[in-house]
Amino acid sequence: MRIVRPLVFALTIGTAAFAAEPIAVKVATDTSGASTRVVLTFAKKVACAVAEDPGHVKIACDAAIVASPGSGTLDDAILKSFGAEGDRTIVLATGRGYKSVDTFELKNPTRLVIDLQGARTAKVAPAPAAAKRALPVIVLDPGHGGVEVGAIGPAGLQEKDLTLDLSRRLKVLLERQGVTVVLTRDEDRVLPLDDRTAIANHNRAILFISIHLNASKRKSALGAETYFLATAATDAEARTLAGLENKAYEAPDAAAMPATPATAPDHGLELILWDLAQNSFLVESSRLAEAIQTELNTATGVRDRGVRQAPFRVLMGATMPAILIEAGFISNPEEEARFKDDAYKDKVVEAIARAVASITARP
Amino acid sequence: MTRRFLVPAVFVLGAVLAACGGQNKAAPEPVSATPPPAEAAAAPGPQDEAPLVKASVTLYFPSATGDALAAETREIVDTKRPADRGAQILAALLEGPKTEGALPAFPQDTTLRQLWVRDDGNAYADFSEEFMSGATGGSADEILTVYAVVNSLTENIPDIRRVGILVAGRERATFGHLDLSRPLPPDLTLAAKAKATE
Numbered sequence: 001m002r003i004v005r006p007l008v009f010a011l012t013i014g015t016a017a018f019a020a021e022p023i024a025v026k027v028a029t030d031t032s033g034a035s036t037r038v039v040l041t042f043a044k045k046v047a048c049a050v051a052e053d054p055g056h057v058k059i060a061c062d063a064a065i066v067a068s069p070g071s072g073t074l075d076d077a078i079l080k081s082f083g084a085e086g087d088r089t090i091v092l093a094t095g096r097g098y099k100s101v102d103t104f105e106l107k108n109p110t111r112l113v114i115d116l117q118g119a120r121t122a123k124v125a126p127a128p129a130a131a132k133r134a135l136p137v138i139v140l141d142p143g144h145g146g147v148e149v150g151a152i153g154p155a156g157l158q159e160k161d162l163t164l165d166l167s168r169r170l171k172v173l174l175e176r177q178g179v180t181v182v183l184t185r186d187e188d189r190v191l192p193l194d195d196r197t198a199i200a201n202h203n204r205a206i207l208f209i210s211i212h213l214n215a216s217k218r219k220s221a222l223g224a225e226t227y228f229l230a231t232a233a234t235d236a237e238a239r240t241l242a243g244l245e246n247k248a249y250e251a252p253d254a255a256a257m258p259a260t261p262a263t264a265p266d267h268g269l270e271l272i273l274w275d276l277a278q279n280s281f282l283v284e285s286s287r288l289a290e291a292i293q294t295e296l297n298t299a300t301g302v303r304d305r306g307v308r309q310a311p312f313r314v315l316m317g318a319t320m321p322a323i324l325i326e327a328g329f330i331s332n333p334e335e336e337a338r339f340k341d342d343a344y345k346d347k348v349v350e351a352i353a354r355a356v357a358s359i360t361a362r363p
Numbered sequence: 364m365t366r367r368f369l370v371p372a373v374f375v376l377g378a379v380l381a382a383c384g385g386q387n388k389a390a391p392e393p394v395s396a397t398p399p400p401a402e403a404a405a406a407p408g409p410q411d412e413a414p415l416v417k418a419s420v421t422l423y424f425p426s427a428t429g430d431a432l433a434a435e436t437r438e439i440v441d442t443k444r445p446a447d448r449g450a451q452i453l454a455a456l457l458e459g460p461k462t463e464g465a466l467p468a469f470p471q472d473t474t475l476r477q478l479w480v481r482d483d484g485n486a487y488a489d490f491s492e493e494f495m496s497g498a499t500g501g502s503a504d505e506i507l508t509v510y511a512v513v514n515s516l517t518e519n520i521p522d523i524r525r526v527g528i529l530v531a532g533r534e535r536a537t538f539g540h541l542d543l544s545r546p547l548p549p550d551l552t553l554a555a556k557a558k559a560t561e
Binding site: 149150151152159193212214215216217218220221227230305308309310311312313314316324326329331 | 425427428429430466467499500501502503504506536537540541542544547550552
C-alpha cells in the first residue's frame with residue numbers, strides 16, 4: 001500500500017473524536033472531465049489519510065464518519081464505485097482506466113478533493129491536450145453570442161461583441177502569468193449557459209470568470225459590479241439531499257410536517273446535485289469577486305456597485321471558484337462610449353488580471 | 364408594532380383555512396389575475412364575509428437609482444386566501460408605482476396569467492410573454508423585476524416563502540441570466556440598499 005496523503009488533512013479532532021457522533025460527509029462525483037473528481041464535504045474538520053491499493057483508493061479518517069450517499073456505482077472507466085469500510089473509511093473502487101490519484105483540500109466547509117487520473121475511452125471527448133498540460137487552466141466566458149446579442153447600447157454597441165473583445169484581451173494578460181486560458185467561445189455563436197459551465201468543469205479549471213455588460217431602463221445607471229452565486233435558493237435542498245439535516249432539529253410531531261419535502265419531484269436527484277455544485281466553492285468565489293471588484297474600482301474609477309450575489313444560472317454547476325463580472329452599463333451613453341476606447345478596455349482587463357494574480361499567487 | 368402582531372394572526376388563519384381544504388392539498392389553486400381587485404370586492408367569495416375591509420401592503424418596485432428596490436404602501440381588499448391576496452398584490456405591481464423614486468417593475472403590456480399558491484410555501488406566478496420579450500437584456504433589470512415580484516409576495520403573505528416564475532404558461536430555465544428553474548426566496552439585501560440610499 002502506498003500512502004498518498006498521510007495525516008495532513010486538518011488535524012484538529014485528535015483523541016476527542018471517540019465519544020462524538022459520526023461526522024457527516026457528503027460525497028459528490030464528477031466524470032465530465034479528463035479525470036474523475038470526487039469531492040468529500042465534511043460537516044466538521046477531521047484528519048484523513050488517502051492511500052492507494054491495487055484496485056482501490058482509500059480515504060481513512062481519524063474519527064467516525066457517515067457518508068451520504070453511503071455508496072454508489074458509476075459508469076466510468078476510472079472510478080467504478082464507492083462505499084464505506086467500517087465507520088472511518090471511504091473506499092473508491094478504481095476501474096481499468098485508473099492511473100494515479102491527486103488530492104487537495106479546501107476550507108469552509110472542509111472539503112477533500114480527490115482527482116483520479118487515468119484514461120477512459122469514447123465516453124467524452126478529451127479536453128484539448130489536458131493530459132499533457134502542466135499549467136493551471138482558467139476559463140473565461142464571454143457572455144451571450146450569436147443571435148443572443150445580450151444588451152445593446154444607444155449607439156449600437158452589442159454586449160456579445162464587447163464580452164468577446166474583453167475576454168480575448170484578458171486571455172493575453174493572464175497567459176503571461178503562467179496559466180492556460182480557455183474561452184468558452186472564441187467566435188460569435190450561441191452557447192447555452194450550462195455548456196459554458198461544463199467547459200470549465202471539463203477543463204478542470206481553477207477559476208471560472210464570466211464577463212458581461214449591464215443594461216437598465218434607467219439610462220443614467222452606471223458602474224461595475226461582481227457577482228458570486230446566491231445559494232439561499234438552494235441551501236435547504238442541498239442539506240436535505242446531502243443528508244446533512246440534523247435529526248435533532250426535526251419537529252417532534254412528524255404528523256404536523258408536510259409528508260414530502262418541498263423539492264421538485266420531477267427533477268432527478270443527480271440533476272439537482274449538479275445544480276448545487278457551486279455551493280462548495282462560495283468562500284473562494286466571494287474572495288475572487290472581492291479582489292476583482294476592488295481592482296476595477298481602483299483602476300477605472302467607475303461607480304462601485306459592489307460585490308453582489310444572485311442566482312445566476314451560469315455559475316450554478318461550476319466545480320471551481322466562479323464569478324460573473326458586469327463591467328459597466330452599455331445602456332449608459334457615457335459608459336458605452338468609454339467601452340469603445342481600446343485604452344479603457346485594456347484598463348478594465350488589466351484590473352481583472354491583477355486581481356486574478358493576487359488570488360492564484362496565494363500559497 | 365401592530366404589523367408584528369398581525370403577521371402570526373394571519374398565519375394562523377391561513378393554516379386554519381388550509382386545514383379546512385385538506386382534501387385537495389396537493390392540487391395547486393389557480394386564481395385568475397382578472398378581475399381586478401375592485402371587482403373582486405364587488406363580488407365577494409364565499410369565504411370573504413367582510414370583503415370591503417382594507418389591508419395595507421408593502422410593494423417593491425425597482426428604485427429610480429436602478430440598483431435597489433423601493434417600497435411603496437398600497438391598500439388591497441383584506442382577503443385572507445394567500446392566492447387572492449397575491450393576485451391583488453401582483454395586480455397593483457403591474458399597475459406601476461405611484462411615487463417618485465420608483466420605476467415600473469415590468470415591461471409594458473405585461474399581464475399576470477395566473478397565480479398558484481401551494482401548501483409547501485411555494486407560489487408560482489405565470490406572466491404573459493411581454494415579461495421576457497420586453498426586457499432590456501441587462502441583469503440589473505432582470506434582478507429588480509424578479510425580486511419586485513418575489514419580495515412583494517413573500518413580505519406580505521407569510522404562507523408564501525418562495526416564488527417561481529413562469530412565462531406564457533411555460534417553465535423557463537432562465538430569465539437570460541437568473542435561474543428560474545426553481546422557486547426563489549426573497550433577496551432582502553435589495554430593500555436594505557434602498558433604505559441606505561434614502
